[in-house]
Amino acid sequence: MLVEMQGITKGFPGVLANDHVDFGLAAGEVHALLGENGAGKSTLMSILTGLYRPDSGRVAILGRTADFRAPRDAIRAGIGMVHQHFKLVAPFTVAENVILGLDEPRFVLNLKQVEERIRRVSQEYGLKVDPSAPVWQLSVGEQQRVEIVKLLYRGAKVLILDEPTAVLTPQEAEELFKTLRLMAARGHGIIIITHKLHEVMAVSDRCTVLRGGKLVGTVKTSESKPEDLTWMMVGRTVIQEREKAPTTPGDVRLDIADAAVQGDRGVLAVRGATLQVRGGEILGIAGVAGNGQRELCEAVAGLRPMTSGSAKVSGNCSFIPEDRLGMGLVPNLGVTDNAILRVYSGRQVTKAGFLNWKAVREFTGTLLKDFDVKTATVDTPVKLLSGGNQQKLLVGRELATDPQVIIASQPTRGLDVAATEAVHNVLLDARRRGKAILMVSEDLDELLTICDRIAVMFEGRIMGVVKAESARVAQIGLMMAGKAEAEVTPA
Amino acid sequence: MIPRFVLHAQHRSGWQKAAIRVGAVLLGFLISAVLIMATGKDPVVVFGTMFSGAFGSKWGFSETLVRTTPLLLCSLGIALASRMQLWNIGAEGQFYMGGLGAAFVALKFSTMPAPVLLPTMAIAGFVLGGLWCLLPGIARAYLGTSETITTLLLNYVALNWVAYLVYGPWKDPKGHNFPLSPTFSESATLPVLTGRVHIGLILALIMAGVFWWVLQNSRWGYEIRVIGESPAAAGYAGMNITRNILLVMFVSGAMAGLGGMMEVSGVLHRLQKDISPGYGYTAIIITYLAQRNPLAMILVAFLFGGLQAGAYSIQTKGVPLATAYMIQGMILFCVLGAELFTQSRLRFVWRKEVA
Numbered sequence: 018m019l020v021e022m023q024g025i026t027k028g029f030p031g032v033l034a035n036d037h038v039d040f041g042l043a044a045g046e047v048h049a050l051l052g053e054n055g056a057g058k059s060t061l062m063s064i065l066t067g068l069y070r071p072d073s074g075r076v077a078i079l080g081r082t083a084d085f086r087a088p089r090d091a092i093r094a095g096i097g098m099v100h101q102h103f104k105l106v107a108p109f110t111v112a113e114n115v116i117l118g119l120d121e122p123r124f125v126l127n128l129k130q131v132e133e134r135i136r137r138v139s140q141e142y143g144l145k146v147d148p149s150a151p152v153w154q155l156s157v158g159e160q161q162r163v164e165i166v167k168l169l170y171r172g173a174k175v176l177i178l179d180e181p182t183a184v185l186t187p188q189e190a191e192e193l194f195k196t197l198r199l200m201a202a203r204g205h206g207i208i209i210i211t212h213k214l215h216e217v218m219a220v221s222d223r224c225t226v227l228r229g230g231k232l233v234g235t236v237k238t239s240e241s242k243p244e245d246l247t248w249m250m251v252g253r254t255v256i257q258e259r260e261k262a263p264t265t266p267g268d269v270r271l272d273i274a275d276a277a278v279q280g281d282r283g284v285l286a287v288r289g290a291t292l293q294v295r296g297g298e299i300l301g302i303a304g305v306a307g308n309g310q311r312e313l314c315e316a317v318a319g320l321r322p323m324t325s326g327s328a329k330v331s332g333n334c335s336f337i338p339e340d341r342l343g344m345g346l347v348p349n350l351g352v353t354d355n356a357i358l359r360v361y362s363g364r365q366v367t368k369a370g371f372l373n374w375k376a377v378r379e380f381t382g383t384l385l386k387d388f389d390v391k392t393a394t395v396d397t398p399v400k401l402l403s404g405g406n407q408q409k410l411l412v413g414r415e416l417a418t419d420p421q422v423i424i425a426s427q428p429t430r431g432l433d434v435a436a437t438e439a440v441h442n443v444l445l446d447a448r449r450r451g452k453a454i455l456m457v458s459e460d461l462d463e464l465l466t467i468c469d470r471i472a473v474m475f476e477g478r479i480m481g482v483v484k485a486e487s488a489r490v491a492q493i494g495l496m497m498a499g500k501a502e503a504e505v506t507p508a
Numbered sequence: 509m510i511p512r513f514v515l516h517a518q519h520r521s522g523w524q525k526a527a528i529r530v531g532a533v534l535l536g537f538l539i540s541a542v543l544i545m546a547t548g549k550d551p552v553v554v555f556g557t558m559f560s561g562a563f564g565s566k567w568g569f570s571e572t573l574v575r576t577t578p579l580l581l582c583s584l585g586i587a588l589a590s591r592m593q594l595w596n597i598g599a600e601g602q603f604y605m606g607g608l609g610a611a612f613v614a615l616k617f618s619t620m621p622a623p624v625l626l627p628t629m630a631i632a633g634f635v636l637g638g639l640w641c642l643l644p645g646i647a648r649a650y651l652g653t654s655e656t657i658t659t660l661l662l663n664y665v666a667l668n669w670v671a672y673l674v675y676g677p678w679k680d681p682k683g684h685n686f687p688l689s690p691t692f693s694e695s696a697t698l699p700v701l702t703g704r705v706h707i708g709l710i711l712a713l714i715m716a717g718v719f720w721w722v723l724q725n726s727r728w729g730y731e732i733r734v735i736g737e738s739p740a741a742a743g744y745a746g747m748n749i750t751r752n753i754l755l756v757m758f759v760s761g762a763m764a765g766l767g768g769m770m771e772v773s774g775v776l777h778r779l780q781k782d783i784s785p786g787y788g789y790t791a792i793i794i795t796y797l798a799q800r801n802p803l804a805m806i807l808v809a810f811l812f813g814g815l816q817a818g819a820y821s822i823q824t825k826g827v828p829l830a831t832a833y834m835i836q837g838m839i840l841f842c843v844l845g846a847e848l849f850t851q852s853r854l855r856f857v858w859r860k861e862v863a
Contacts, residue, residue, distance in 0.1 A: 320744060338744065347738045354733065358745045361730050371726050 018080070019044045019206040020065065020096075020175055025074035027060055034060035035071070036230045042175065042206040047197050049221035049238070050210045051250055053306060053459050055431065057230040058210050062177055066098050067091035078175075097168030098177040103160050107153040111135065111146055115167045138169050142199055158189035165196070176200065177208045182216055194220045212250070212305055214243045214498050226250055243498040244491065247305070251461045251494065261467065262449060267296030268331070270453035271317070271422045276326035278309070278316040286312035288477035289326065294422070294453040299444065301468035301485070302457045304497055309477035310457045311339060314426045317455070332421025335359075337412055339426040339457070341404075345411045348400035352392050355399050356381040356414055380417075388413030389439065405436025412443055423447055425456045429463060441467050461493060475499045518853040525850045529797065532846035536839035543834065544827070554827055561821025562814035568821065570703035574775060575813035576806075578603065578767040578784065580712045582791030583809055584719050585641075585763030587800045591723070592736040592756050598644065598659030599764040600788025601666030602637040606765025607772040608670050609636030611689055611779035614696035614772070615678065622695035629696060630769050637765010638758040640666060645757025649750045655757070663788070671781050678779060689779040698774035706774030713806065715763070720802040732756065764788060785816065786833070793840045812836070 020042040027035040035057045042048050052058045063069045065076065067085030076083050078094050085091045105114050112132045132148035139146050144162045152160060161181065168176055178197075182190040197207050197220055211217060217224050218238060226233040226249040233249045271294040280286030287309040294300045302310050315321040317328045318336035338344040346355050357366055357377055366376045381395055390410045392402055399407055412428060425444060429437040444454055445467060458464050464471050465485050472482040473496035481502020483493065496502060520528070541551035561568045582599040589596040596602075609632035617625060644658035671687065680690040698706040723729035735742040735749055742749055771783055794812055798804035819832030848854075 336744070340740075343738075344740045344744045347734055347741045349737050350733060354730070357730075358734065358741065361745075362727055367727050370728065372730060374725070 018042065019078070021075075021077040021080075022061070022065065023075045023077075025061060025064060025071045025076070027064060027069060027071050033230050035064070035074075037074070038227065038230075038232045039235075040225055040232075041235070042208060044174070044204050044206050045201050046222040047201050047207040047209065047220055049217040049224040050208055050227070051212060051214075051217055051224055051246060052227035053212060053250060055229075056227040056250075058227055059179075060230075061227070062098065062179070062208070062210060065091065065175075066096055066177065092171065092173075095172060095174035096177070097171060097173035097175065099161065099164040099168065099179065099181065101179045101183060103164055105152045105160055105163060108151060110149050110151050111155075111163050111166075112148040114152055114163060115148075115170050119171070135166060135170060138166055142166075142169060142196060142203070144169075144196055158185055158192070161185070161189075161193070162196075169200075173205075175206045175208070177210070179210045181209055182211070182213065190216070212307065214246055214305070217246060218243060244494045244500075247494045247498045248491070250305070251459070251497070261445060264297040264448060264451075266298045266469070267451055269293045270296050270331045271334075271455060272327075272329040273313075273317060274327050274329075276313065276316060276328055277324045278312045278321055279324055280309070280312050285324070286477055287316065290474070290477070290479050291326075292455075292472055292479065292482070294455050296421070296451045296453050297448055298470070299448050299454040299456055299468045300482075301464035301471040302455070302474055303461055303464050303471050303493055304459075304474035306459055308474045310474055311426060313474070314338075314424050314455070314457060318424055330422050333418060334422040334424065335415035335418060335420035337415050337423070337425040337428050339430065341407055341411060342400065346399050346407060349398050351394075351396040352385070352390070352399055352402070352410065353377060353381045353395045355410060356384050359414055359418055384410070384413050384417055387417075388443065403436075405432050405439070408432055408436060409439060412440055416443060416447060421452060423452055423454045425454065427457055427459065429458070429460070437463075461490060465490070473497055473502075513854055513856055515848075515852045515854055517851065520850050528846050528849050529843055532842040533797075533839050535846075536835065536842040539842070540831075540835045540838045543838075544831065547827075549825065549827055554822055554825060554831070557822050557825055558815070558818030558832075560818075562818035567703065568817055570705050571817035571820070572810065572814040573705045573709055574703075575787075575816050576810045577706075577708045577712045577774075578771050578787040579791050579794055579813055580716060580806060580809040581767030581770070582764045582788050583794040583798070583805050584712075584716060584802070585760040586791055586795045587798075587802070587805065588719070588723075588732075588763070589641075589756055589760040590795065590800060591732050592752065594645075594648070594753065594756060594760070595656045596641060596644075596659050596757065596760045597656060597792055598641060598662050598666075598761070598788070599791050600784060600786065601659070601663035602640045602761040602764035603768040603771070603784050603788050604663075604666040604670050605640040606633035606637035606762075606768025607779060607783045608666075608673065608768070609633045609765065610769035610772050611673075611678070611692075614692045615689060615779075618693040618696060620695060622697075625693075625695050626698065626773065629773055630766060633765045633769025634762045635765070637768060638762030640765070641761020642754060642758045645754050648757070649753040670779065670783070674779055674781050680778070687781040692773065692777045696773060697777055698770060700774075704775060706770065708770035708774045711770070712767075715766075716802045716806055728755075764791075790816070790836060793836060796840070797843055 018041050022038065022040040025035050025038045038057065038061055040061060050058050060069065064071050067088040067090050083094055106117065112128055112135055115135055116131055135148040144166055146159060146162050146166055152163065155163065165176065181193060185193060201207055221238045223235055224238050224241065224246060225235040226246065228250060273290060273292045276287055276290045277285055278287035290313055292300065304310055312321060316323050318334060342348045357380060360366055360380065366373055366380055388409045390406050390413065392406060399410065408428065415423065428440050432440065444456065448454055456468065465488065468485045470482055471485050471488060471493065473480045473493055475497060480496040544551040544554050562572050563569055582603060586596050586599055610629040613629045613632045640662060641659065644655045644662065647653035647658055648655040674687040674689055678689045680688050698708055700706050701709065723732065731747050731752055734745065735747060735752055739749055768783065772779055776783060790812055794805060794808045798808045815835065816832055819829050822831060823829060
């Protein structure tokens with residue numbers, strides 16, 4: 018075995034990122050590492066590349082126990098990684114980037130010689146790069162090839178690629194897969210970190226699935242179906258039953274018609290989604306992360322333009338963004354300043370352009386009490402609050418304006434059991450009061466527990482909408498892997 | 509075995525941070541003392557002369573106050589912009605443009621009575637200084653151009669505008685060819701408090717108070733706080749970031765422009781080639797040292813005013829004026845370096861080399 022990792026355990030304050038994980042990589046194979054956000058993929062690879070040291074467990078390279086104290090040690094042992102965000106110096110040429118950080122040459126730099134060697138490597142592996150081109154002139158796909166050449170030049174035996182296709186066009190991705198196969202054929206071991214199933218199916222020999230820091234299993238790709246892998250990835254976590262009183266859905270309050278939304282990279286992230294949410298109803302959106310859920314929510318909330326289609330909201334709309342500290346809250350400002358973020362310009366707390374501190378304090382006090390937010394003082398920066406209290410503050414603030422429509426994007430991600438329950442109860446309470454709620458989650462069980470209906474999103478499209486009470490997990494799993502509802506529902 | 513320094517994150521209380529910064533200022537003086545010694549002068553005598561020159565006599569004290577006014581106003585403008593993470597280092601140019609605007613009004617409408625003329629001059633200085641900073645603000649808001657560069661570059665343009673006018677169209681015919689405008693009329697002169705200290709000092713102090721109060725309590729101040737800390741959250745809350753960049757840049761430059769108006773109207777009584785010995789640059793140091801706290805800004809502006817006033821008195825000891833700027837630079841250098849220690853501590857360790 019090229020790489021053997023046994024019983025790897027690594028904890029961070031509050032979470033066990035890896036819990037007795039075993040992982041093996043043979044020479045000549047492409048091995049996919051699959052899992053949701055926070056499943057522990059990055060931590061495991063950071064241990065292999067020497068960035069972290071495991072609390073316990075053993076790493077062996079070619080049968081010899083390795084104790085990496087720094088990334089430099091891992092590089093010497095022949096392990097290289099292509100990060101999602103490339104580590105290249107834009108004004109430098111390809112050759113200059115390739116030798117960056119190497120001990121060779123000791124003093125005299127013979128770039129011609131380096132370029133010649135790069136040409137040889139790139140020919141051998143079919144990686145088209147011009148060694149003398151400055152990196153800023155290269156396309157993203159070419160830059161990725163430079164990163165790979167950089168590793169091969171250093172004699173890496175193990176190549177780890179983190180979400181390698183995230184920035185590539187389908188054609189570039191196709192090209193990359195060919196290179197990966199070729200490198201494997203030449204005896205290298207390749208690990209790709211991903212959560213895109215079709216890539217796993219297309220390129221890998223074996224697939225290891227992590228969930229919640231634990232190993233779910235390692236399977237041969239040729240013997241697995243995409244839905245099996247989805248199932249392993251999403252899995253069943255134990256969520257207690259919530260009190261979900263039956264309600265009669267009211268009028269349509271949120272009407273999304275054929276919405277198309279652009280993602281951050283300029284490609285369409287949502288490609289024609291149609292959904293209706295009624296008052297007194299929670300509509301869940303299931304799907305593997307990155308299939309357009311975030312963009313859809315942001316577009317409905319008015320933070321992202323729609324390229325076509327429409328979203329009609331009756332009444333006011335609240336948005337609980339998934340990026341809690343990046344968008345929903347201002348980490349360095351106090352609880353009070355954060356509490357009034359949505360109402361600061363309204364008559365409730367402002368008079369003639371000035372804040373009415375008495376009203377502000379009252380508003381904040383009520384919010385903290387109603388939603389059970391615990392904080393040392395009302396001026397404590399919210400970054401010092403626990404994740405649960407941050408989220409309760411955010412959810413509470415969004416509900417304090419009595420919205421008719423609530424969009425909640427991953428409202429319980431990273432929360433402990435108690436905080437999760439608190440957030441669920443708030444949402445269920447809003448449902449009881451006739452609000453229309455659109456909720457995105459990567460946790461299927463959470464959706465099945467608190468939603469009335471579940472829509473499944475795949476590559477920007479709605480694959481179908483099912484009733485939560487009669488939905489079968491296998492059926493949703495197939496839809497998450499890209500099968501339309503009609504194909505998976507027995508007639 | 510190789511020795512090395514290791515930085516550890518360390519939480520410091522407000523008092524500790526203050527002590528670290530004061531210590532850095534003292535270190536700046538200490539290094540300056542070494543440099544002064546190297547020139548063959550006795551630092552104790554030099555510092556002593558500076559101190560008594562700045563605070564030891566009625567005249568010296570009033571000179572310190574004269575310099576406090578422009579320093580404080582420029583500093584308030586810089587602090588406002590920095591609250592939104594905008595780095596206005598063009599206060600010097602905005603100060604000149606403020607002086608230019610005020611001089612235009614003073615020379616053109618010299619016969620108007622003071623109660624009309626002075627406010628008009630103030631508005632002209634305020635607006636022209638503001639526009640000088642709004643220009644980079646527009647480029648920043650719509651094109652993302654770094655305002656640090658553009659505000660700095662516009663300083664030279666402003667200085668040359670003033671130079672052009674006082675060498676050319678506005679030159680005093682009776683001025684023996686010196687680059688000076690004619691002296692302003694009586695009604696274009698700010699009332700004097702004592703010595704050369706004019707009413708602008710009081711106005712600057714009031715503005716510092718208003719500035720603090722407005723930022724703390726107004727809806728606008730709240731928007732600036734949020735935008736400065738997290739543009740994403742501000743956009744999510746529906747705040748207009750573009751409009752706030754433009755507004756903040758305008759007011760930031762306008763403060764410096766007002767300082768320029770006060771300088772020409774209250775101290776110089778004319779426009780001339782050099783209306784500022786680098787007030788706009790010194791104000792950057794003041795803003796940083798005061799950590800954007802207006803009360804601290806008043807105190808630090810006063811001390812730097814003293815440093816500059818004292819520098820004039822040491823010339824009698826054969827020490828060049830530039831010494832004051834050297835000391836300023838040393839202090840800033842030390843304070844910037846010391847910032848590292850407000851969040852961490854340095855430990856010297858002997859450690860085995862890792863294989």
